[in-house]
Amino acid sequence: MPGLPFDDNMSSGGLVAKASRGDNAAPLSITEISTRLKRAVEDQFGHVKLRGELSGVKRAASGHLYCALKDEKAVIDGVMWKGNAQRLSFLPEDGIEVIASGKLTTYPGRSKYQIVIDSMEIAGEGALLALLEKTRKRLEAEGLFAPERKRALPFIPRRIGVVTSPTGAVIRDILHRLADRFPSHVMVWPVMVQGQGSAEQVAHAVRGFGQLPDDVRPDLLIVARGGGSIEDLWSFNEEVVVRAIADSSIPIISAVGHETDTTLADFAADRRAPTPTAAAEIAVPVLRDLAATLDEYAFRQRKCALRPVDLGRERLEARANRLPKPEALLQQSTQKLDDLGERLRRGLADCASTARERLQADRARLSVHMLQRPVQEGRLRLDAQGNRLGAGLRQAVQLGERRLDQAGAGLRPALIRARIDRARGMLDSFSRVLPQLDPDKPLERGYARVIASDNRTMTSQKAASAEARLTLKFHDGELEVVTGSPPLRKPGRTPPASPAEQGDLF
Structure with a gap:
């Protein structure tokens, strides 16, 4: 203490602190030494770049980022204030190797030194790819890249939404390709496609299209960007973009970079296109091809409709070819008719000749006397038959009279005579009629x-x-x-x- 006499024999084991001989330095308070250390460190290491692996990364409620940088043998604490933390182009996670730029300082409250980080970048492409693979595995484990989540694209979308930069060549290529293939209504949501805040804009655009009313909401989305390095395309590897694409109610085509570039947005999208131009080709069919297809279907429809007719015609022609010709059918009948006609002609000629011969043979035997002889014979036979009839009648009358005389002695003569007179009258009548029959x-x-x-x-x-x-x-x-x-x-x-x-x- 000041004013106390110095004692050479004073040892460290005394109860009261005594100034030693020749020591004129007053003891410093903890605050003073901490302040001097802080000033010395900050003056000596005003700006440094440290390469290390992030560990214990956490964000405070105030927005500040706290972490630790480590390598194989040492660890240093780090802090990044809210303003700088919001400008980070990636999401800090444990295990990422980064290069942090800032200044060294101390924290008197804990007697620690730390680095106040102004900017932080991933340490090389290998580290960036490692972060990408780590993020991919984590999101894949959540099922964001599962095949069953993929949806079919509409065949002919009425409206197509495009999330891209409005000033780049990508939108011009897409519009030009759509106009060539199938002119469609295109809705563009302008966003930044790289740099700080680009990931949030892309995610906001995807969600914004999904929240539009049904009458104006597009049927298909294209998230597109031109080619670039992995750092340029990193916005489409951000978790916020991947989750927005996976949660979209509208089918999405991812067309980020060129064919060899792959982002996490490609895994989350329903379809990946190698280039923005290819995305336009995938989105819509070729109008000319559709017209040709419709023409082909119409032709096939007509062909199918006419096929039964053609088959019927072919069957009819085949059956008609198997039928004999009308000339062939008539040949046998014609030949038979000719044969019968010839036979008829010969038969008529033979009949005429035979009749002529018989007529000539009978002519000599024919004469008037020969013709009169049958008539005279018939007359004689008729006279003989008449005589026999008259004699028979007379004989019958006489026989009847005798029978009457014999059987009817007791009959009255007047009745018998009357009957006889009637019979005689009938006989006389027959006798008179008989000559008239000649x-x-x-x-x-x-x-x-x-x-x-x-x-x-x-x-x-x-x-x-x-x-x-x-x-x-x-x-x-x-x-x-x-x-x-x-x-x-x-x-x-x-x-x-x-x-x-x-x-x-x-």
Whole structure:
């Protein structure tokens, strides 16, 4: 203490602190030494860059970021104030190797030194890829990349939403490709596609499209960005973007970077396109191809409709080809007709010749006396039959009279005579009628009987006109008459004709 005498024999084990001889330095308070240390550290290490692995990362309610940087042998605490922490382009996590820039300082409250971080970046592409793989596995474990979450894209979307930068070449390529393939209504939500805050804008755009009314909400979303390094595309690896895409109610095509670039947004989207132009090709079909397909379907429909007709025509033609020709069907009948016609001609000629010969042979035997003989014989037979009939009747009357005389002696004579008189009257009547039945009896009164060639008596003009020759019989003789009409031939009979009067049948 000041003013106390120095004692060379004073030891550290005394109860009261005594100043030693020649020591003029006053003891410092903890605050003073902490302040001096803080000033010395900050003056000596005003700006440093440290490379290490993050550990114990946590965000306070105030927004400040607290962590520790470590390597194999040492650890240093770090703090990043809210303003700088909000500008980080990635989400700090334990195990990420980073390069932190800032200044060293001390924290007197705990007698620790630490680094106040102004900026923090991932230490190299390898570390960035390691962070990417770590994030991918974590989100995959949550099921955000599961295949069953993928939805089918609409075949022809009415409206297409595009989340991209409005000034880049990506939107122009998409619009140009859509116009070439299938002109569609395109809605663009302008966002930043890289840098601080780009991930939040992309996630907000995806959610904003999903919250639009149904009458204006697009049927398909395209999240697109041109090619670049992994740092340029890092916004589409952020968890906020991945979750927004996975939770979207609208099917999404991810078209970030070129074909070799892969982001976590590609895993969460319903479809990945290698380029923004390819995304436009996936989104809509080719209008010309659709028209050609419709034409083909219409052609196939007409073909299917006409197929039964064609098959029926083919079957009909096949069956028609198997049918014989009409000429072939008629050839046999025609030949048979010709044969029968020839046989008929020969038969008629033979019949005519036979009839002519028979007529010529019978002509000599035909004469008026030969024709009159059957008539005279018939008349004699008729007279004999009449005589026999009259004799029979008279004999029957006489027999009846005798029987009456024998059997009816007791009968009255007047009755018997009356019956006899009636029988005699009937006999006289028959006797008078009998001569009238003779066909030649009227000939004596100037009549003539017309006789056909077969000895039939003609009773009508029609029957007589059908005969070629007629015989007129008078009471004193017969006269043959030629009528000039062709005779009506009956089967099996040939009318007589002279050879001179028989003409050629053909």
